[in-house]
Amino acid sequence: MKKEIRLMKGNEAMAEAAILAGVDAYFGYPITPQSEIIEYLMSANTAERTGMQVLQAESEIAAINMVYGAAGCGKRALTSSSSPGISLKMEGISYLAGAELPCVIVNVVRAGPGLATIQPSQSDYFQAVKGGGHGDYKLIVLAPSTVQESVDFIRLSFDLAFKYRNPVMILSDGIIGQMMEKVELFEQQPRLSEPPEWATRGKKPGAKSTVITSLHLESEDMEQVNLRLQAKYREVEKHEVRFELFRCEDAEVLFVAFGSSARIARKAMDLARSKGIRAGLLRPITLFPFPVEEIRRLAGQVSGMLTVEMNAGQMVEDVRLAVNGRTPVEHFGRFGGMIPGPDEILEALETRLEEWHQKQPA
């Protein structure tokens, strides 16, 4: 069967991908710039196409808890929102991580703090990668930079979520969510037929009842649970790091950028190359697990790194941790909904380059 190619908006493409991925249920609450996801699903006749349940909840809090209930039954459950709504979901996300339930949360990020603006941003990096909710937990975080990746990551996210029994976040932003691009859709996947053995599906006669919970009253037990979670996160770090390199073989300076910033940083890289600066670009695809090893390796090669982010400097901290002082790491950002241009990125790089060369031992 020939794969279907369509021109689609990022948000709508993710919604279609959810149906095609055999997702069982979507629960959401409208917020710009991602309302197209629920709107698309509501008009897609999902009940007939795959039997997928779609419900507009009374709040993001309710939506994420509906995801918890459905995920606890071993179903593929999806929710989406944008920054202020994701803040409301944080309690539920912590519970999902604690109860080790697989699910996918899409964040089409807009600028903050507060109500701020509906314009695109990457200022939820910390919230997505460092926690956001309470407790020692990690989400697997995927950052698409194209509409195609938005589609592919829906399916990949559910695979990872079920493989590790962990919530996965797709950290998109207002640019990718709203942008039209050509996408190749995958074939319709079946919905899950066999429930996982940990799911609540009604107690089998003679068997012990199944319980979904994040509660462990005894500190000794809770520590063991935490240790198990940490061991799982180490496994994720070992096996699931994903990134993309552009012209890094001979690079003397390195851009590090994710999502839509990476698209712009790539243009800045080309501009730099045309001026004789051997720039490269590393694009983390998974923000957790972070491509620590690759950044560390490149730290021995380049004279400096510049992260390009639509925030006041968040991922730069992780790059610095990976580099651990071996080479200078700086941040260039526009925020509040402003999108950086390749020219100003190049300018920022040139300024840093001078500093870095001065710092170099004679």
Add this chain to the structure above:
Amino acid sequence: MAEQSIISPENLVYKKTGVMTDRELHYCPGCGHGTAHRMLAEAIDELGIQSETIGVAPVGCSVLAYYYLNVDMQEAAHGRAPAVATGIKRVLPEKYVFTYQGDGDLAAIGTAETIHACNRGENFLIVFINNGIYGMTGGQMAPTTLPGMKSSTCPLGRDVLTMGNPLKITELVAQLPGTYYVTRQSVHTPGNARKARRAMKKALEYQKENKGTCVVEVVSNCPSGWKMNPVESNKWMEENMFPFYPLGDIKVPGKGLVSDGKNGS
């Protein structure tokens, strides 16, 4: 001699149902939670639906209900049980789903989830334990605390001018077209407990017909939070809680609203 002949398997008329586990309950002596659990478990037992039932226990003294109720269960965040139950019921519509919520849970932090689940007419049973207090956290004021009633956060008694009036959320949700059967019961006497069990059984039966949300409120005691011994607490409940929260059906299939909650019993 006579005794020996009476205690024999064929004469057994009442023992703890198999829909409860053998685990000892952690509740304070005389607390209604234990009896309410058992009435629910007996209703499930009588209908023979143990293997088709999924329960949701949110935070509150009964957060560990899954230790005692021998059915598949999910623990939920404080107030969120109706949303969790919605998620369950939407993907497994053929299962019997219930929530078991305290008054702080259902009528304060979870008000939105409760009202909207009822308004959508989600097909599950809400068991609502109204003890007029936050039991688990040590006896603070609940949305249901009576006017003048003392708690650790209203040590001089609830002052309705500054703290608001108790919320009769059961009467409130009975107004919504999404609810099908709404009733208020208690479990402190044999007669009342039997009635509560019948109400829960009826509610579970209606679930099969997909008629909407059923709410069974159980006005209950909290001897620890109320700082009374169990027998006193039940007496206090009859004298003070029941006039404000009159027992009986509030909304009945076929008849609609049958009580406005104003006439005390």
Add this chain to the structure above:
Amino acid sequence: MAAKGDIIIDIERCKGCQVCLDACPKDVLEMSRKVNSKGYQYTVKVNSDCTGCANCAIVCPDAVISVYRVK
């Protein structure tokens, strides 16, 4: 008159709340002088008038009592 009913009290699980005492129409139940291993006084039978009505068992929050009745 021969007794019609009888009960078994799982005294180790009794929390001494006394809720069952009022529920019994035949005044069969009293609290013990002694305490169980958890330090609670527990329910004891003081006569053989039990009818096996199960009232005590139904209101017992801790499901301590099993009831037998000659049918």
